Amino acid sequence: MPNISRDEVAHLAKLARLGVTDEELDTFAPQLDVILESVAKVSEVVGTQQDVPPTSHAVELTNVFREDEVRQGLTQEQALSGAPAAEDGRFRVPRILGEEQ
Amino acid sequence: MSVIKQTAAELAARIHSGELSSVDVTQAHLERISKVDEQLNAFRHVDADGALEAAAKVDADIAAGKPPASPLAGVPLGLKDVLTTQGVPTTCGSKTLEGWLPPYDATVTRRLREAGVPILGKTNMDEFAMGSSTENSAYGPTRNPWDTSRIPGGSGGGSSAALAAFEAPLAIGTDTGGSIRQPGAVTGTVGVKPTYGGVSRYGLVAFSSSLDQAGPCARTVLDAALLHEVIAGHDPLDSTSIDAPVPPVVEAAKQGANGDLTGVKVGVVTQFTGEGYQRGVLDSFQAAVEQLRALGADVVEISCPSFDYALPAYYLIAPSECSSNLARFDAMRYGLRIGDDGDRSAEEVMSLSREAGFGPEVKRRIMIGTYALSSGYYDAYYGSAQQVRTLITRDFAAAYEQVDVLVSPTTPTTAFRIGERVDDPMAMYLADLCTIPANLAGNAAMSVPSGLADDDGLPVGLQIMAPTLADDRMYRVAAAYEAARGPVLDQIPEL
Numbered sequence: 001m002p003n004i005s006r007d008e009v010a011h012l013a014k015l016a017r018l019g020v021t022d023e024e025l026d027t028f029a030p031q032l033d034v035i036l037e038s039v040a041k042v043s044e045v046v047g048t049q050q051d052v053p054p055t056s057h058a059v060e061l062t063n064v065f066r067e068d069e070v071r072q073g074l075t076q077e078q079a080l081s082g083a084p085a086a087e088d089g090r091f092r093v094p095r096i097l098g099e100e101q
Numbered sequence: 102m103s104v105i106k107q108t109a110a111e112l113a114a115r116i117h118s119g120e121l122s123s124v125d126v127t128q129a130h131l132e133r134i135s136k137v138d139e140q141l142n143a144f145r146h147v148d149a150d151g152a153l154e155a156a157a158k159v160d161a162d163i164a165a166g167k168p169p170a171s172p173l174a175g176v177p178l179g180l181k182d183v184l185t186t187q188g189v190p191t192t193c194g195s196k197t198l199e200g201w202l203p204p205y206d207a208t209v210t211r212r213l214r215e216a217g218v219p220i221l222g223k224t225n226m227d228e229f230a231m232g233s234s235t236e237n238s239a240y241g242p243t244r245n246p247w248d249t250s251r252i253p254g255g256s257g258g259g260s261s262a263a264l265a266a267f268e269a270p271l272a273i274g275t276d277t278g279g280s281i282r283q284p285g286a287v288t289g290t291v292g293v294k295p296t297y298g299g300v301s302r303y304g305l306v307a308f309s310s311s312l313d314q315a316g317p318c319a320r321t322v323l324d325a326a327l328l329h330e331v332i333a334g335h336d337p338l339d340s341t342s343i344d345a346p347v348p349p350v351v352e353a354a355k356q357g358a359n360g361d362l363t364g365v366k367v368g369v370v371t372q373f374t375g376e377g378y379q380r381g382v383l384d385s386f387q388a389a390v391e392q393l394r395a396l397g398a399d400v401v402e403i404s405c406p407s408f409d410y411a412l413p414a415y416y417l418i419a420p421s422e423c424s425s426n427l428a429r430f431d432a433m434r435y436g437l438r439i440g441d442d443g444d445r446s447a448e449e450v451m452s453l454s455r456e457a458g459f460g461p462e463v464k465r466r467i468m469i470g471t472y473a474l475s476s477g478y479y480d481a482y483y484g485s486a487q488q489v490r491t492l493i494t495r496d497f498a499a500a501y502e503q504v505d506v507l508v509s510p511t512t513p514t515t516a517f518r519i520g521e522r523v524d525d526p527m528a529m530y531l532a533d534l535c536t537i538p539a540n541l542a543g544n545a546a547m548s549v550p551s552g553l554a555d556d557d558g559l560p561v562g563l564q565i566m567a568p569t570l571a572d573d574r575m576y577r578v579a580a581a582y583e584a585a586r587g588p589v590l591d592q593i594p595e596l
Binding site: 035038041 | 201203204205340343407414428431432433434438443445446449452457459467468472481486490491492494527530543
């Protein structure tokens with residue numbers, strides 16, 4: 001089924017906000033091709049059994065509620081302790097909007 | 102016998118009786134780490150002060166006549182570097198988290214502290230637990246103490262190598278597709294993946310949330326059971342944590358040790374044999390099955406046809422979940438940030454930081470997951486994989502109507518050489534062939550040493566699987582088998 005090109009790998013990397021070098025693209029493209037070719041085997045087995053329901057989780061998930069009470073969480077200092085940059089008790093991040101926006 | 106070669110159960114008894122101090126036991130293991138870890142790289146970080154402080158508290162309590170905080174109080178442990186430890190570095194084997202000091206403890210960490218278990222340090226692992234050899238650690242591979250040119254398994258190779266090298270009597274691992282059991286098998290140690298939801302995932306840095314499960318690693322089945330009971334149990338901080346009593350695994354291990362398996366029905370999975378399996382592994386497995394029969398077990402063959410599709414399904418589901426989970430490493434709130442020069446946008450900084458912070462396997466899996474979840478491919482890949490997951494769960498359910506436990510080799514081969522599979526991802530993935538089904542179904546499974554392969558003299562693991570919340574069944578069988586087989590680690594060469 002697959003046959004994934006260098007350009008497609010570059011596109012996937014962009015979608016995943018993952019910088020990749022030209023060298024990496026050369027290595028990843030054939031590797032991803034082999035992996036995707038191999039895992040495509042899953043569609044064989046279900047091809048004949050369309051009515052099988054999907055399982056997303058081994059444990060049946062239900063909402064877990066608790067009383068809406070104030071509890072001690074991380075302090076502001078703790079929350080910011082690992083921040084690459086902080087200012088005035090807040091996370092300092094690079095600009096989010098482009099020039100024209 | 103020297104302190105470091107003793108089991109956790111023996112050490113606990115001697116510490117609690119006042120015959121040995123926890124400080125001395127902890128110190129002996131810290132000295133062992135100083136002596137041999139340069140050859141192995143099993144530990145990412147050693148917290149000597151923290152461990153000795155915890156040990157001193159246990160000794161003070163015992164001197165004051167207080168009962169021990171738990172059956173393992175005073176026995177030190179190595180903690181996989183994927184579980185958060187407040188104020189102690191937690192890297193997950195990634196450059197992204199180099200120097201990060203978590204602001205909170207994982208529930209597993211908290212339970213260990215409350216149980217009086219001194220934490221010697223954090224053990225090395227494949228980056229974000231993705232790998233089967235510990236070669237994907239950004240901080241260098243861990244080496245197998247049986248043969249330092251070989252891998253110790255992965256992702257939790259650090260924990261298992263530490264046990265086999267007598268650097269720690271106990272360790273914690275996490276198992277998403279075999280990361281506790283496969284390292285256990287190739288190092289001649291015991292590794293347990295409890296039932297999914299049996300041990301809290303709070304503070305376990307997520308790789309694939311529907312599969313990740315923390316569990317005990319040890320040198321004996323009883324030690325693993327004692328540790329299992331310390332870390333298991335419901336936790337309101339993890340919404341997938343099961344609110345049910347912990348299976349009585351210590352009692353089961355003690356019962357099993359009497360060596361009688363009369364009336365226990367054991368199923369041999371017929372899919373896990375043949376081409377691709379090392380002859381020495383299959384011979385060891387056959388001998389283990391004969392041993393179980395000799396102990397009185399009723400052994401039958403069980404076919405689980407959908408298990409042939411477990412590996413491809415796993416390598417779609419796990420990367421899909423990982424591509425979403427690892428989006429949190431965005432260089433904004435914590436972790437590595439690269440290229441923030443005032444001109445670049447947040448998106449550019451994110452992309453540069455993730456490029457520098459992640460290794461090749463993590464990048465591959467993020468891209469596979471991104472591909473599998475993209476529109477147009479979703480049904481054929483992720484959708485089909487979820488249907489395979491249903492079929493696997495059904496095969497297990499049908500099998501457990503006929504037998505109490507299932508057995509197979511833990512891994513198709515013994516420990517391979519460092520570098521042998523690192524450029525061939527599919528060859529690496531095959532190491533998880535037999536361990537993955539239990540993760541997909543959420544069942545319990547463990548690996549117990551089944552001796553050394555007759556063709557290369559390296560350790561082999563017997564995998565024992567049990568239904569959800571019937572973890573005690575596999576402990577009973579494992580303890581009986583272990584008692585009959587005898588120790589394996591006494592044959593390990595001196596480092």
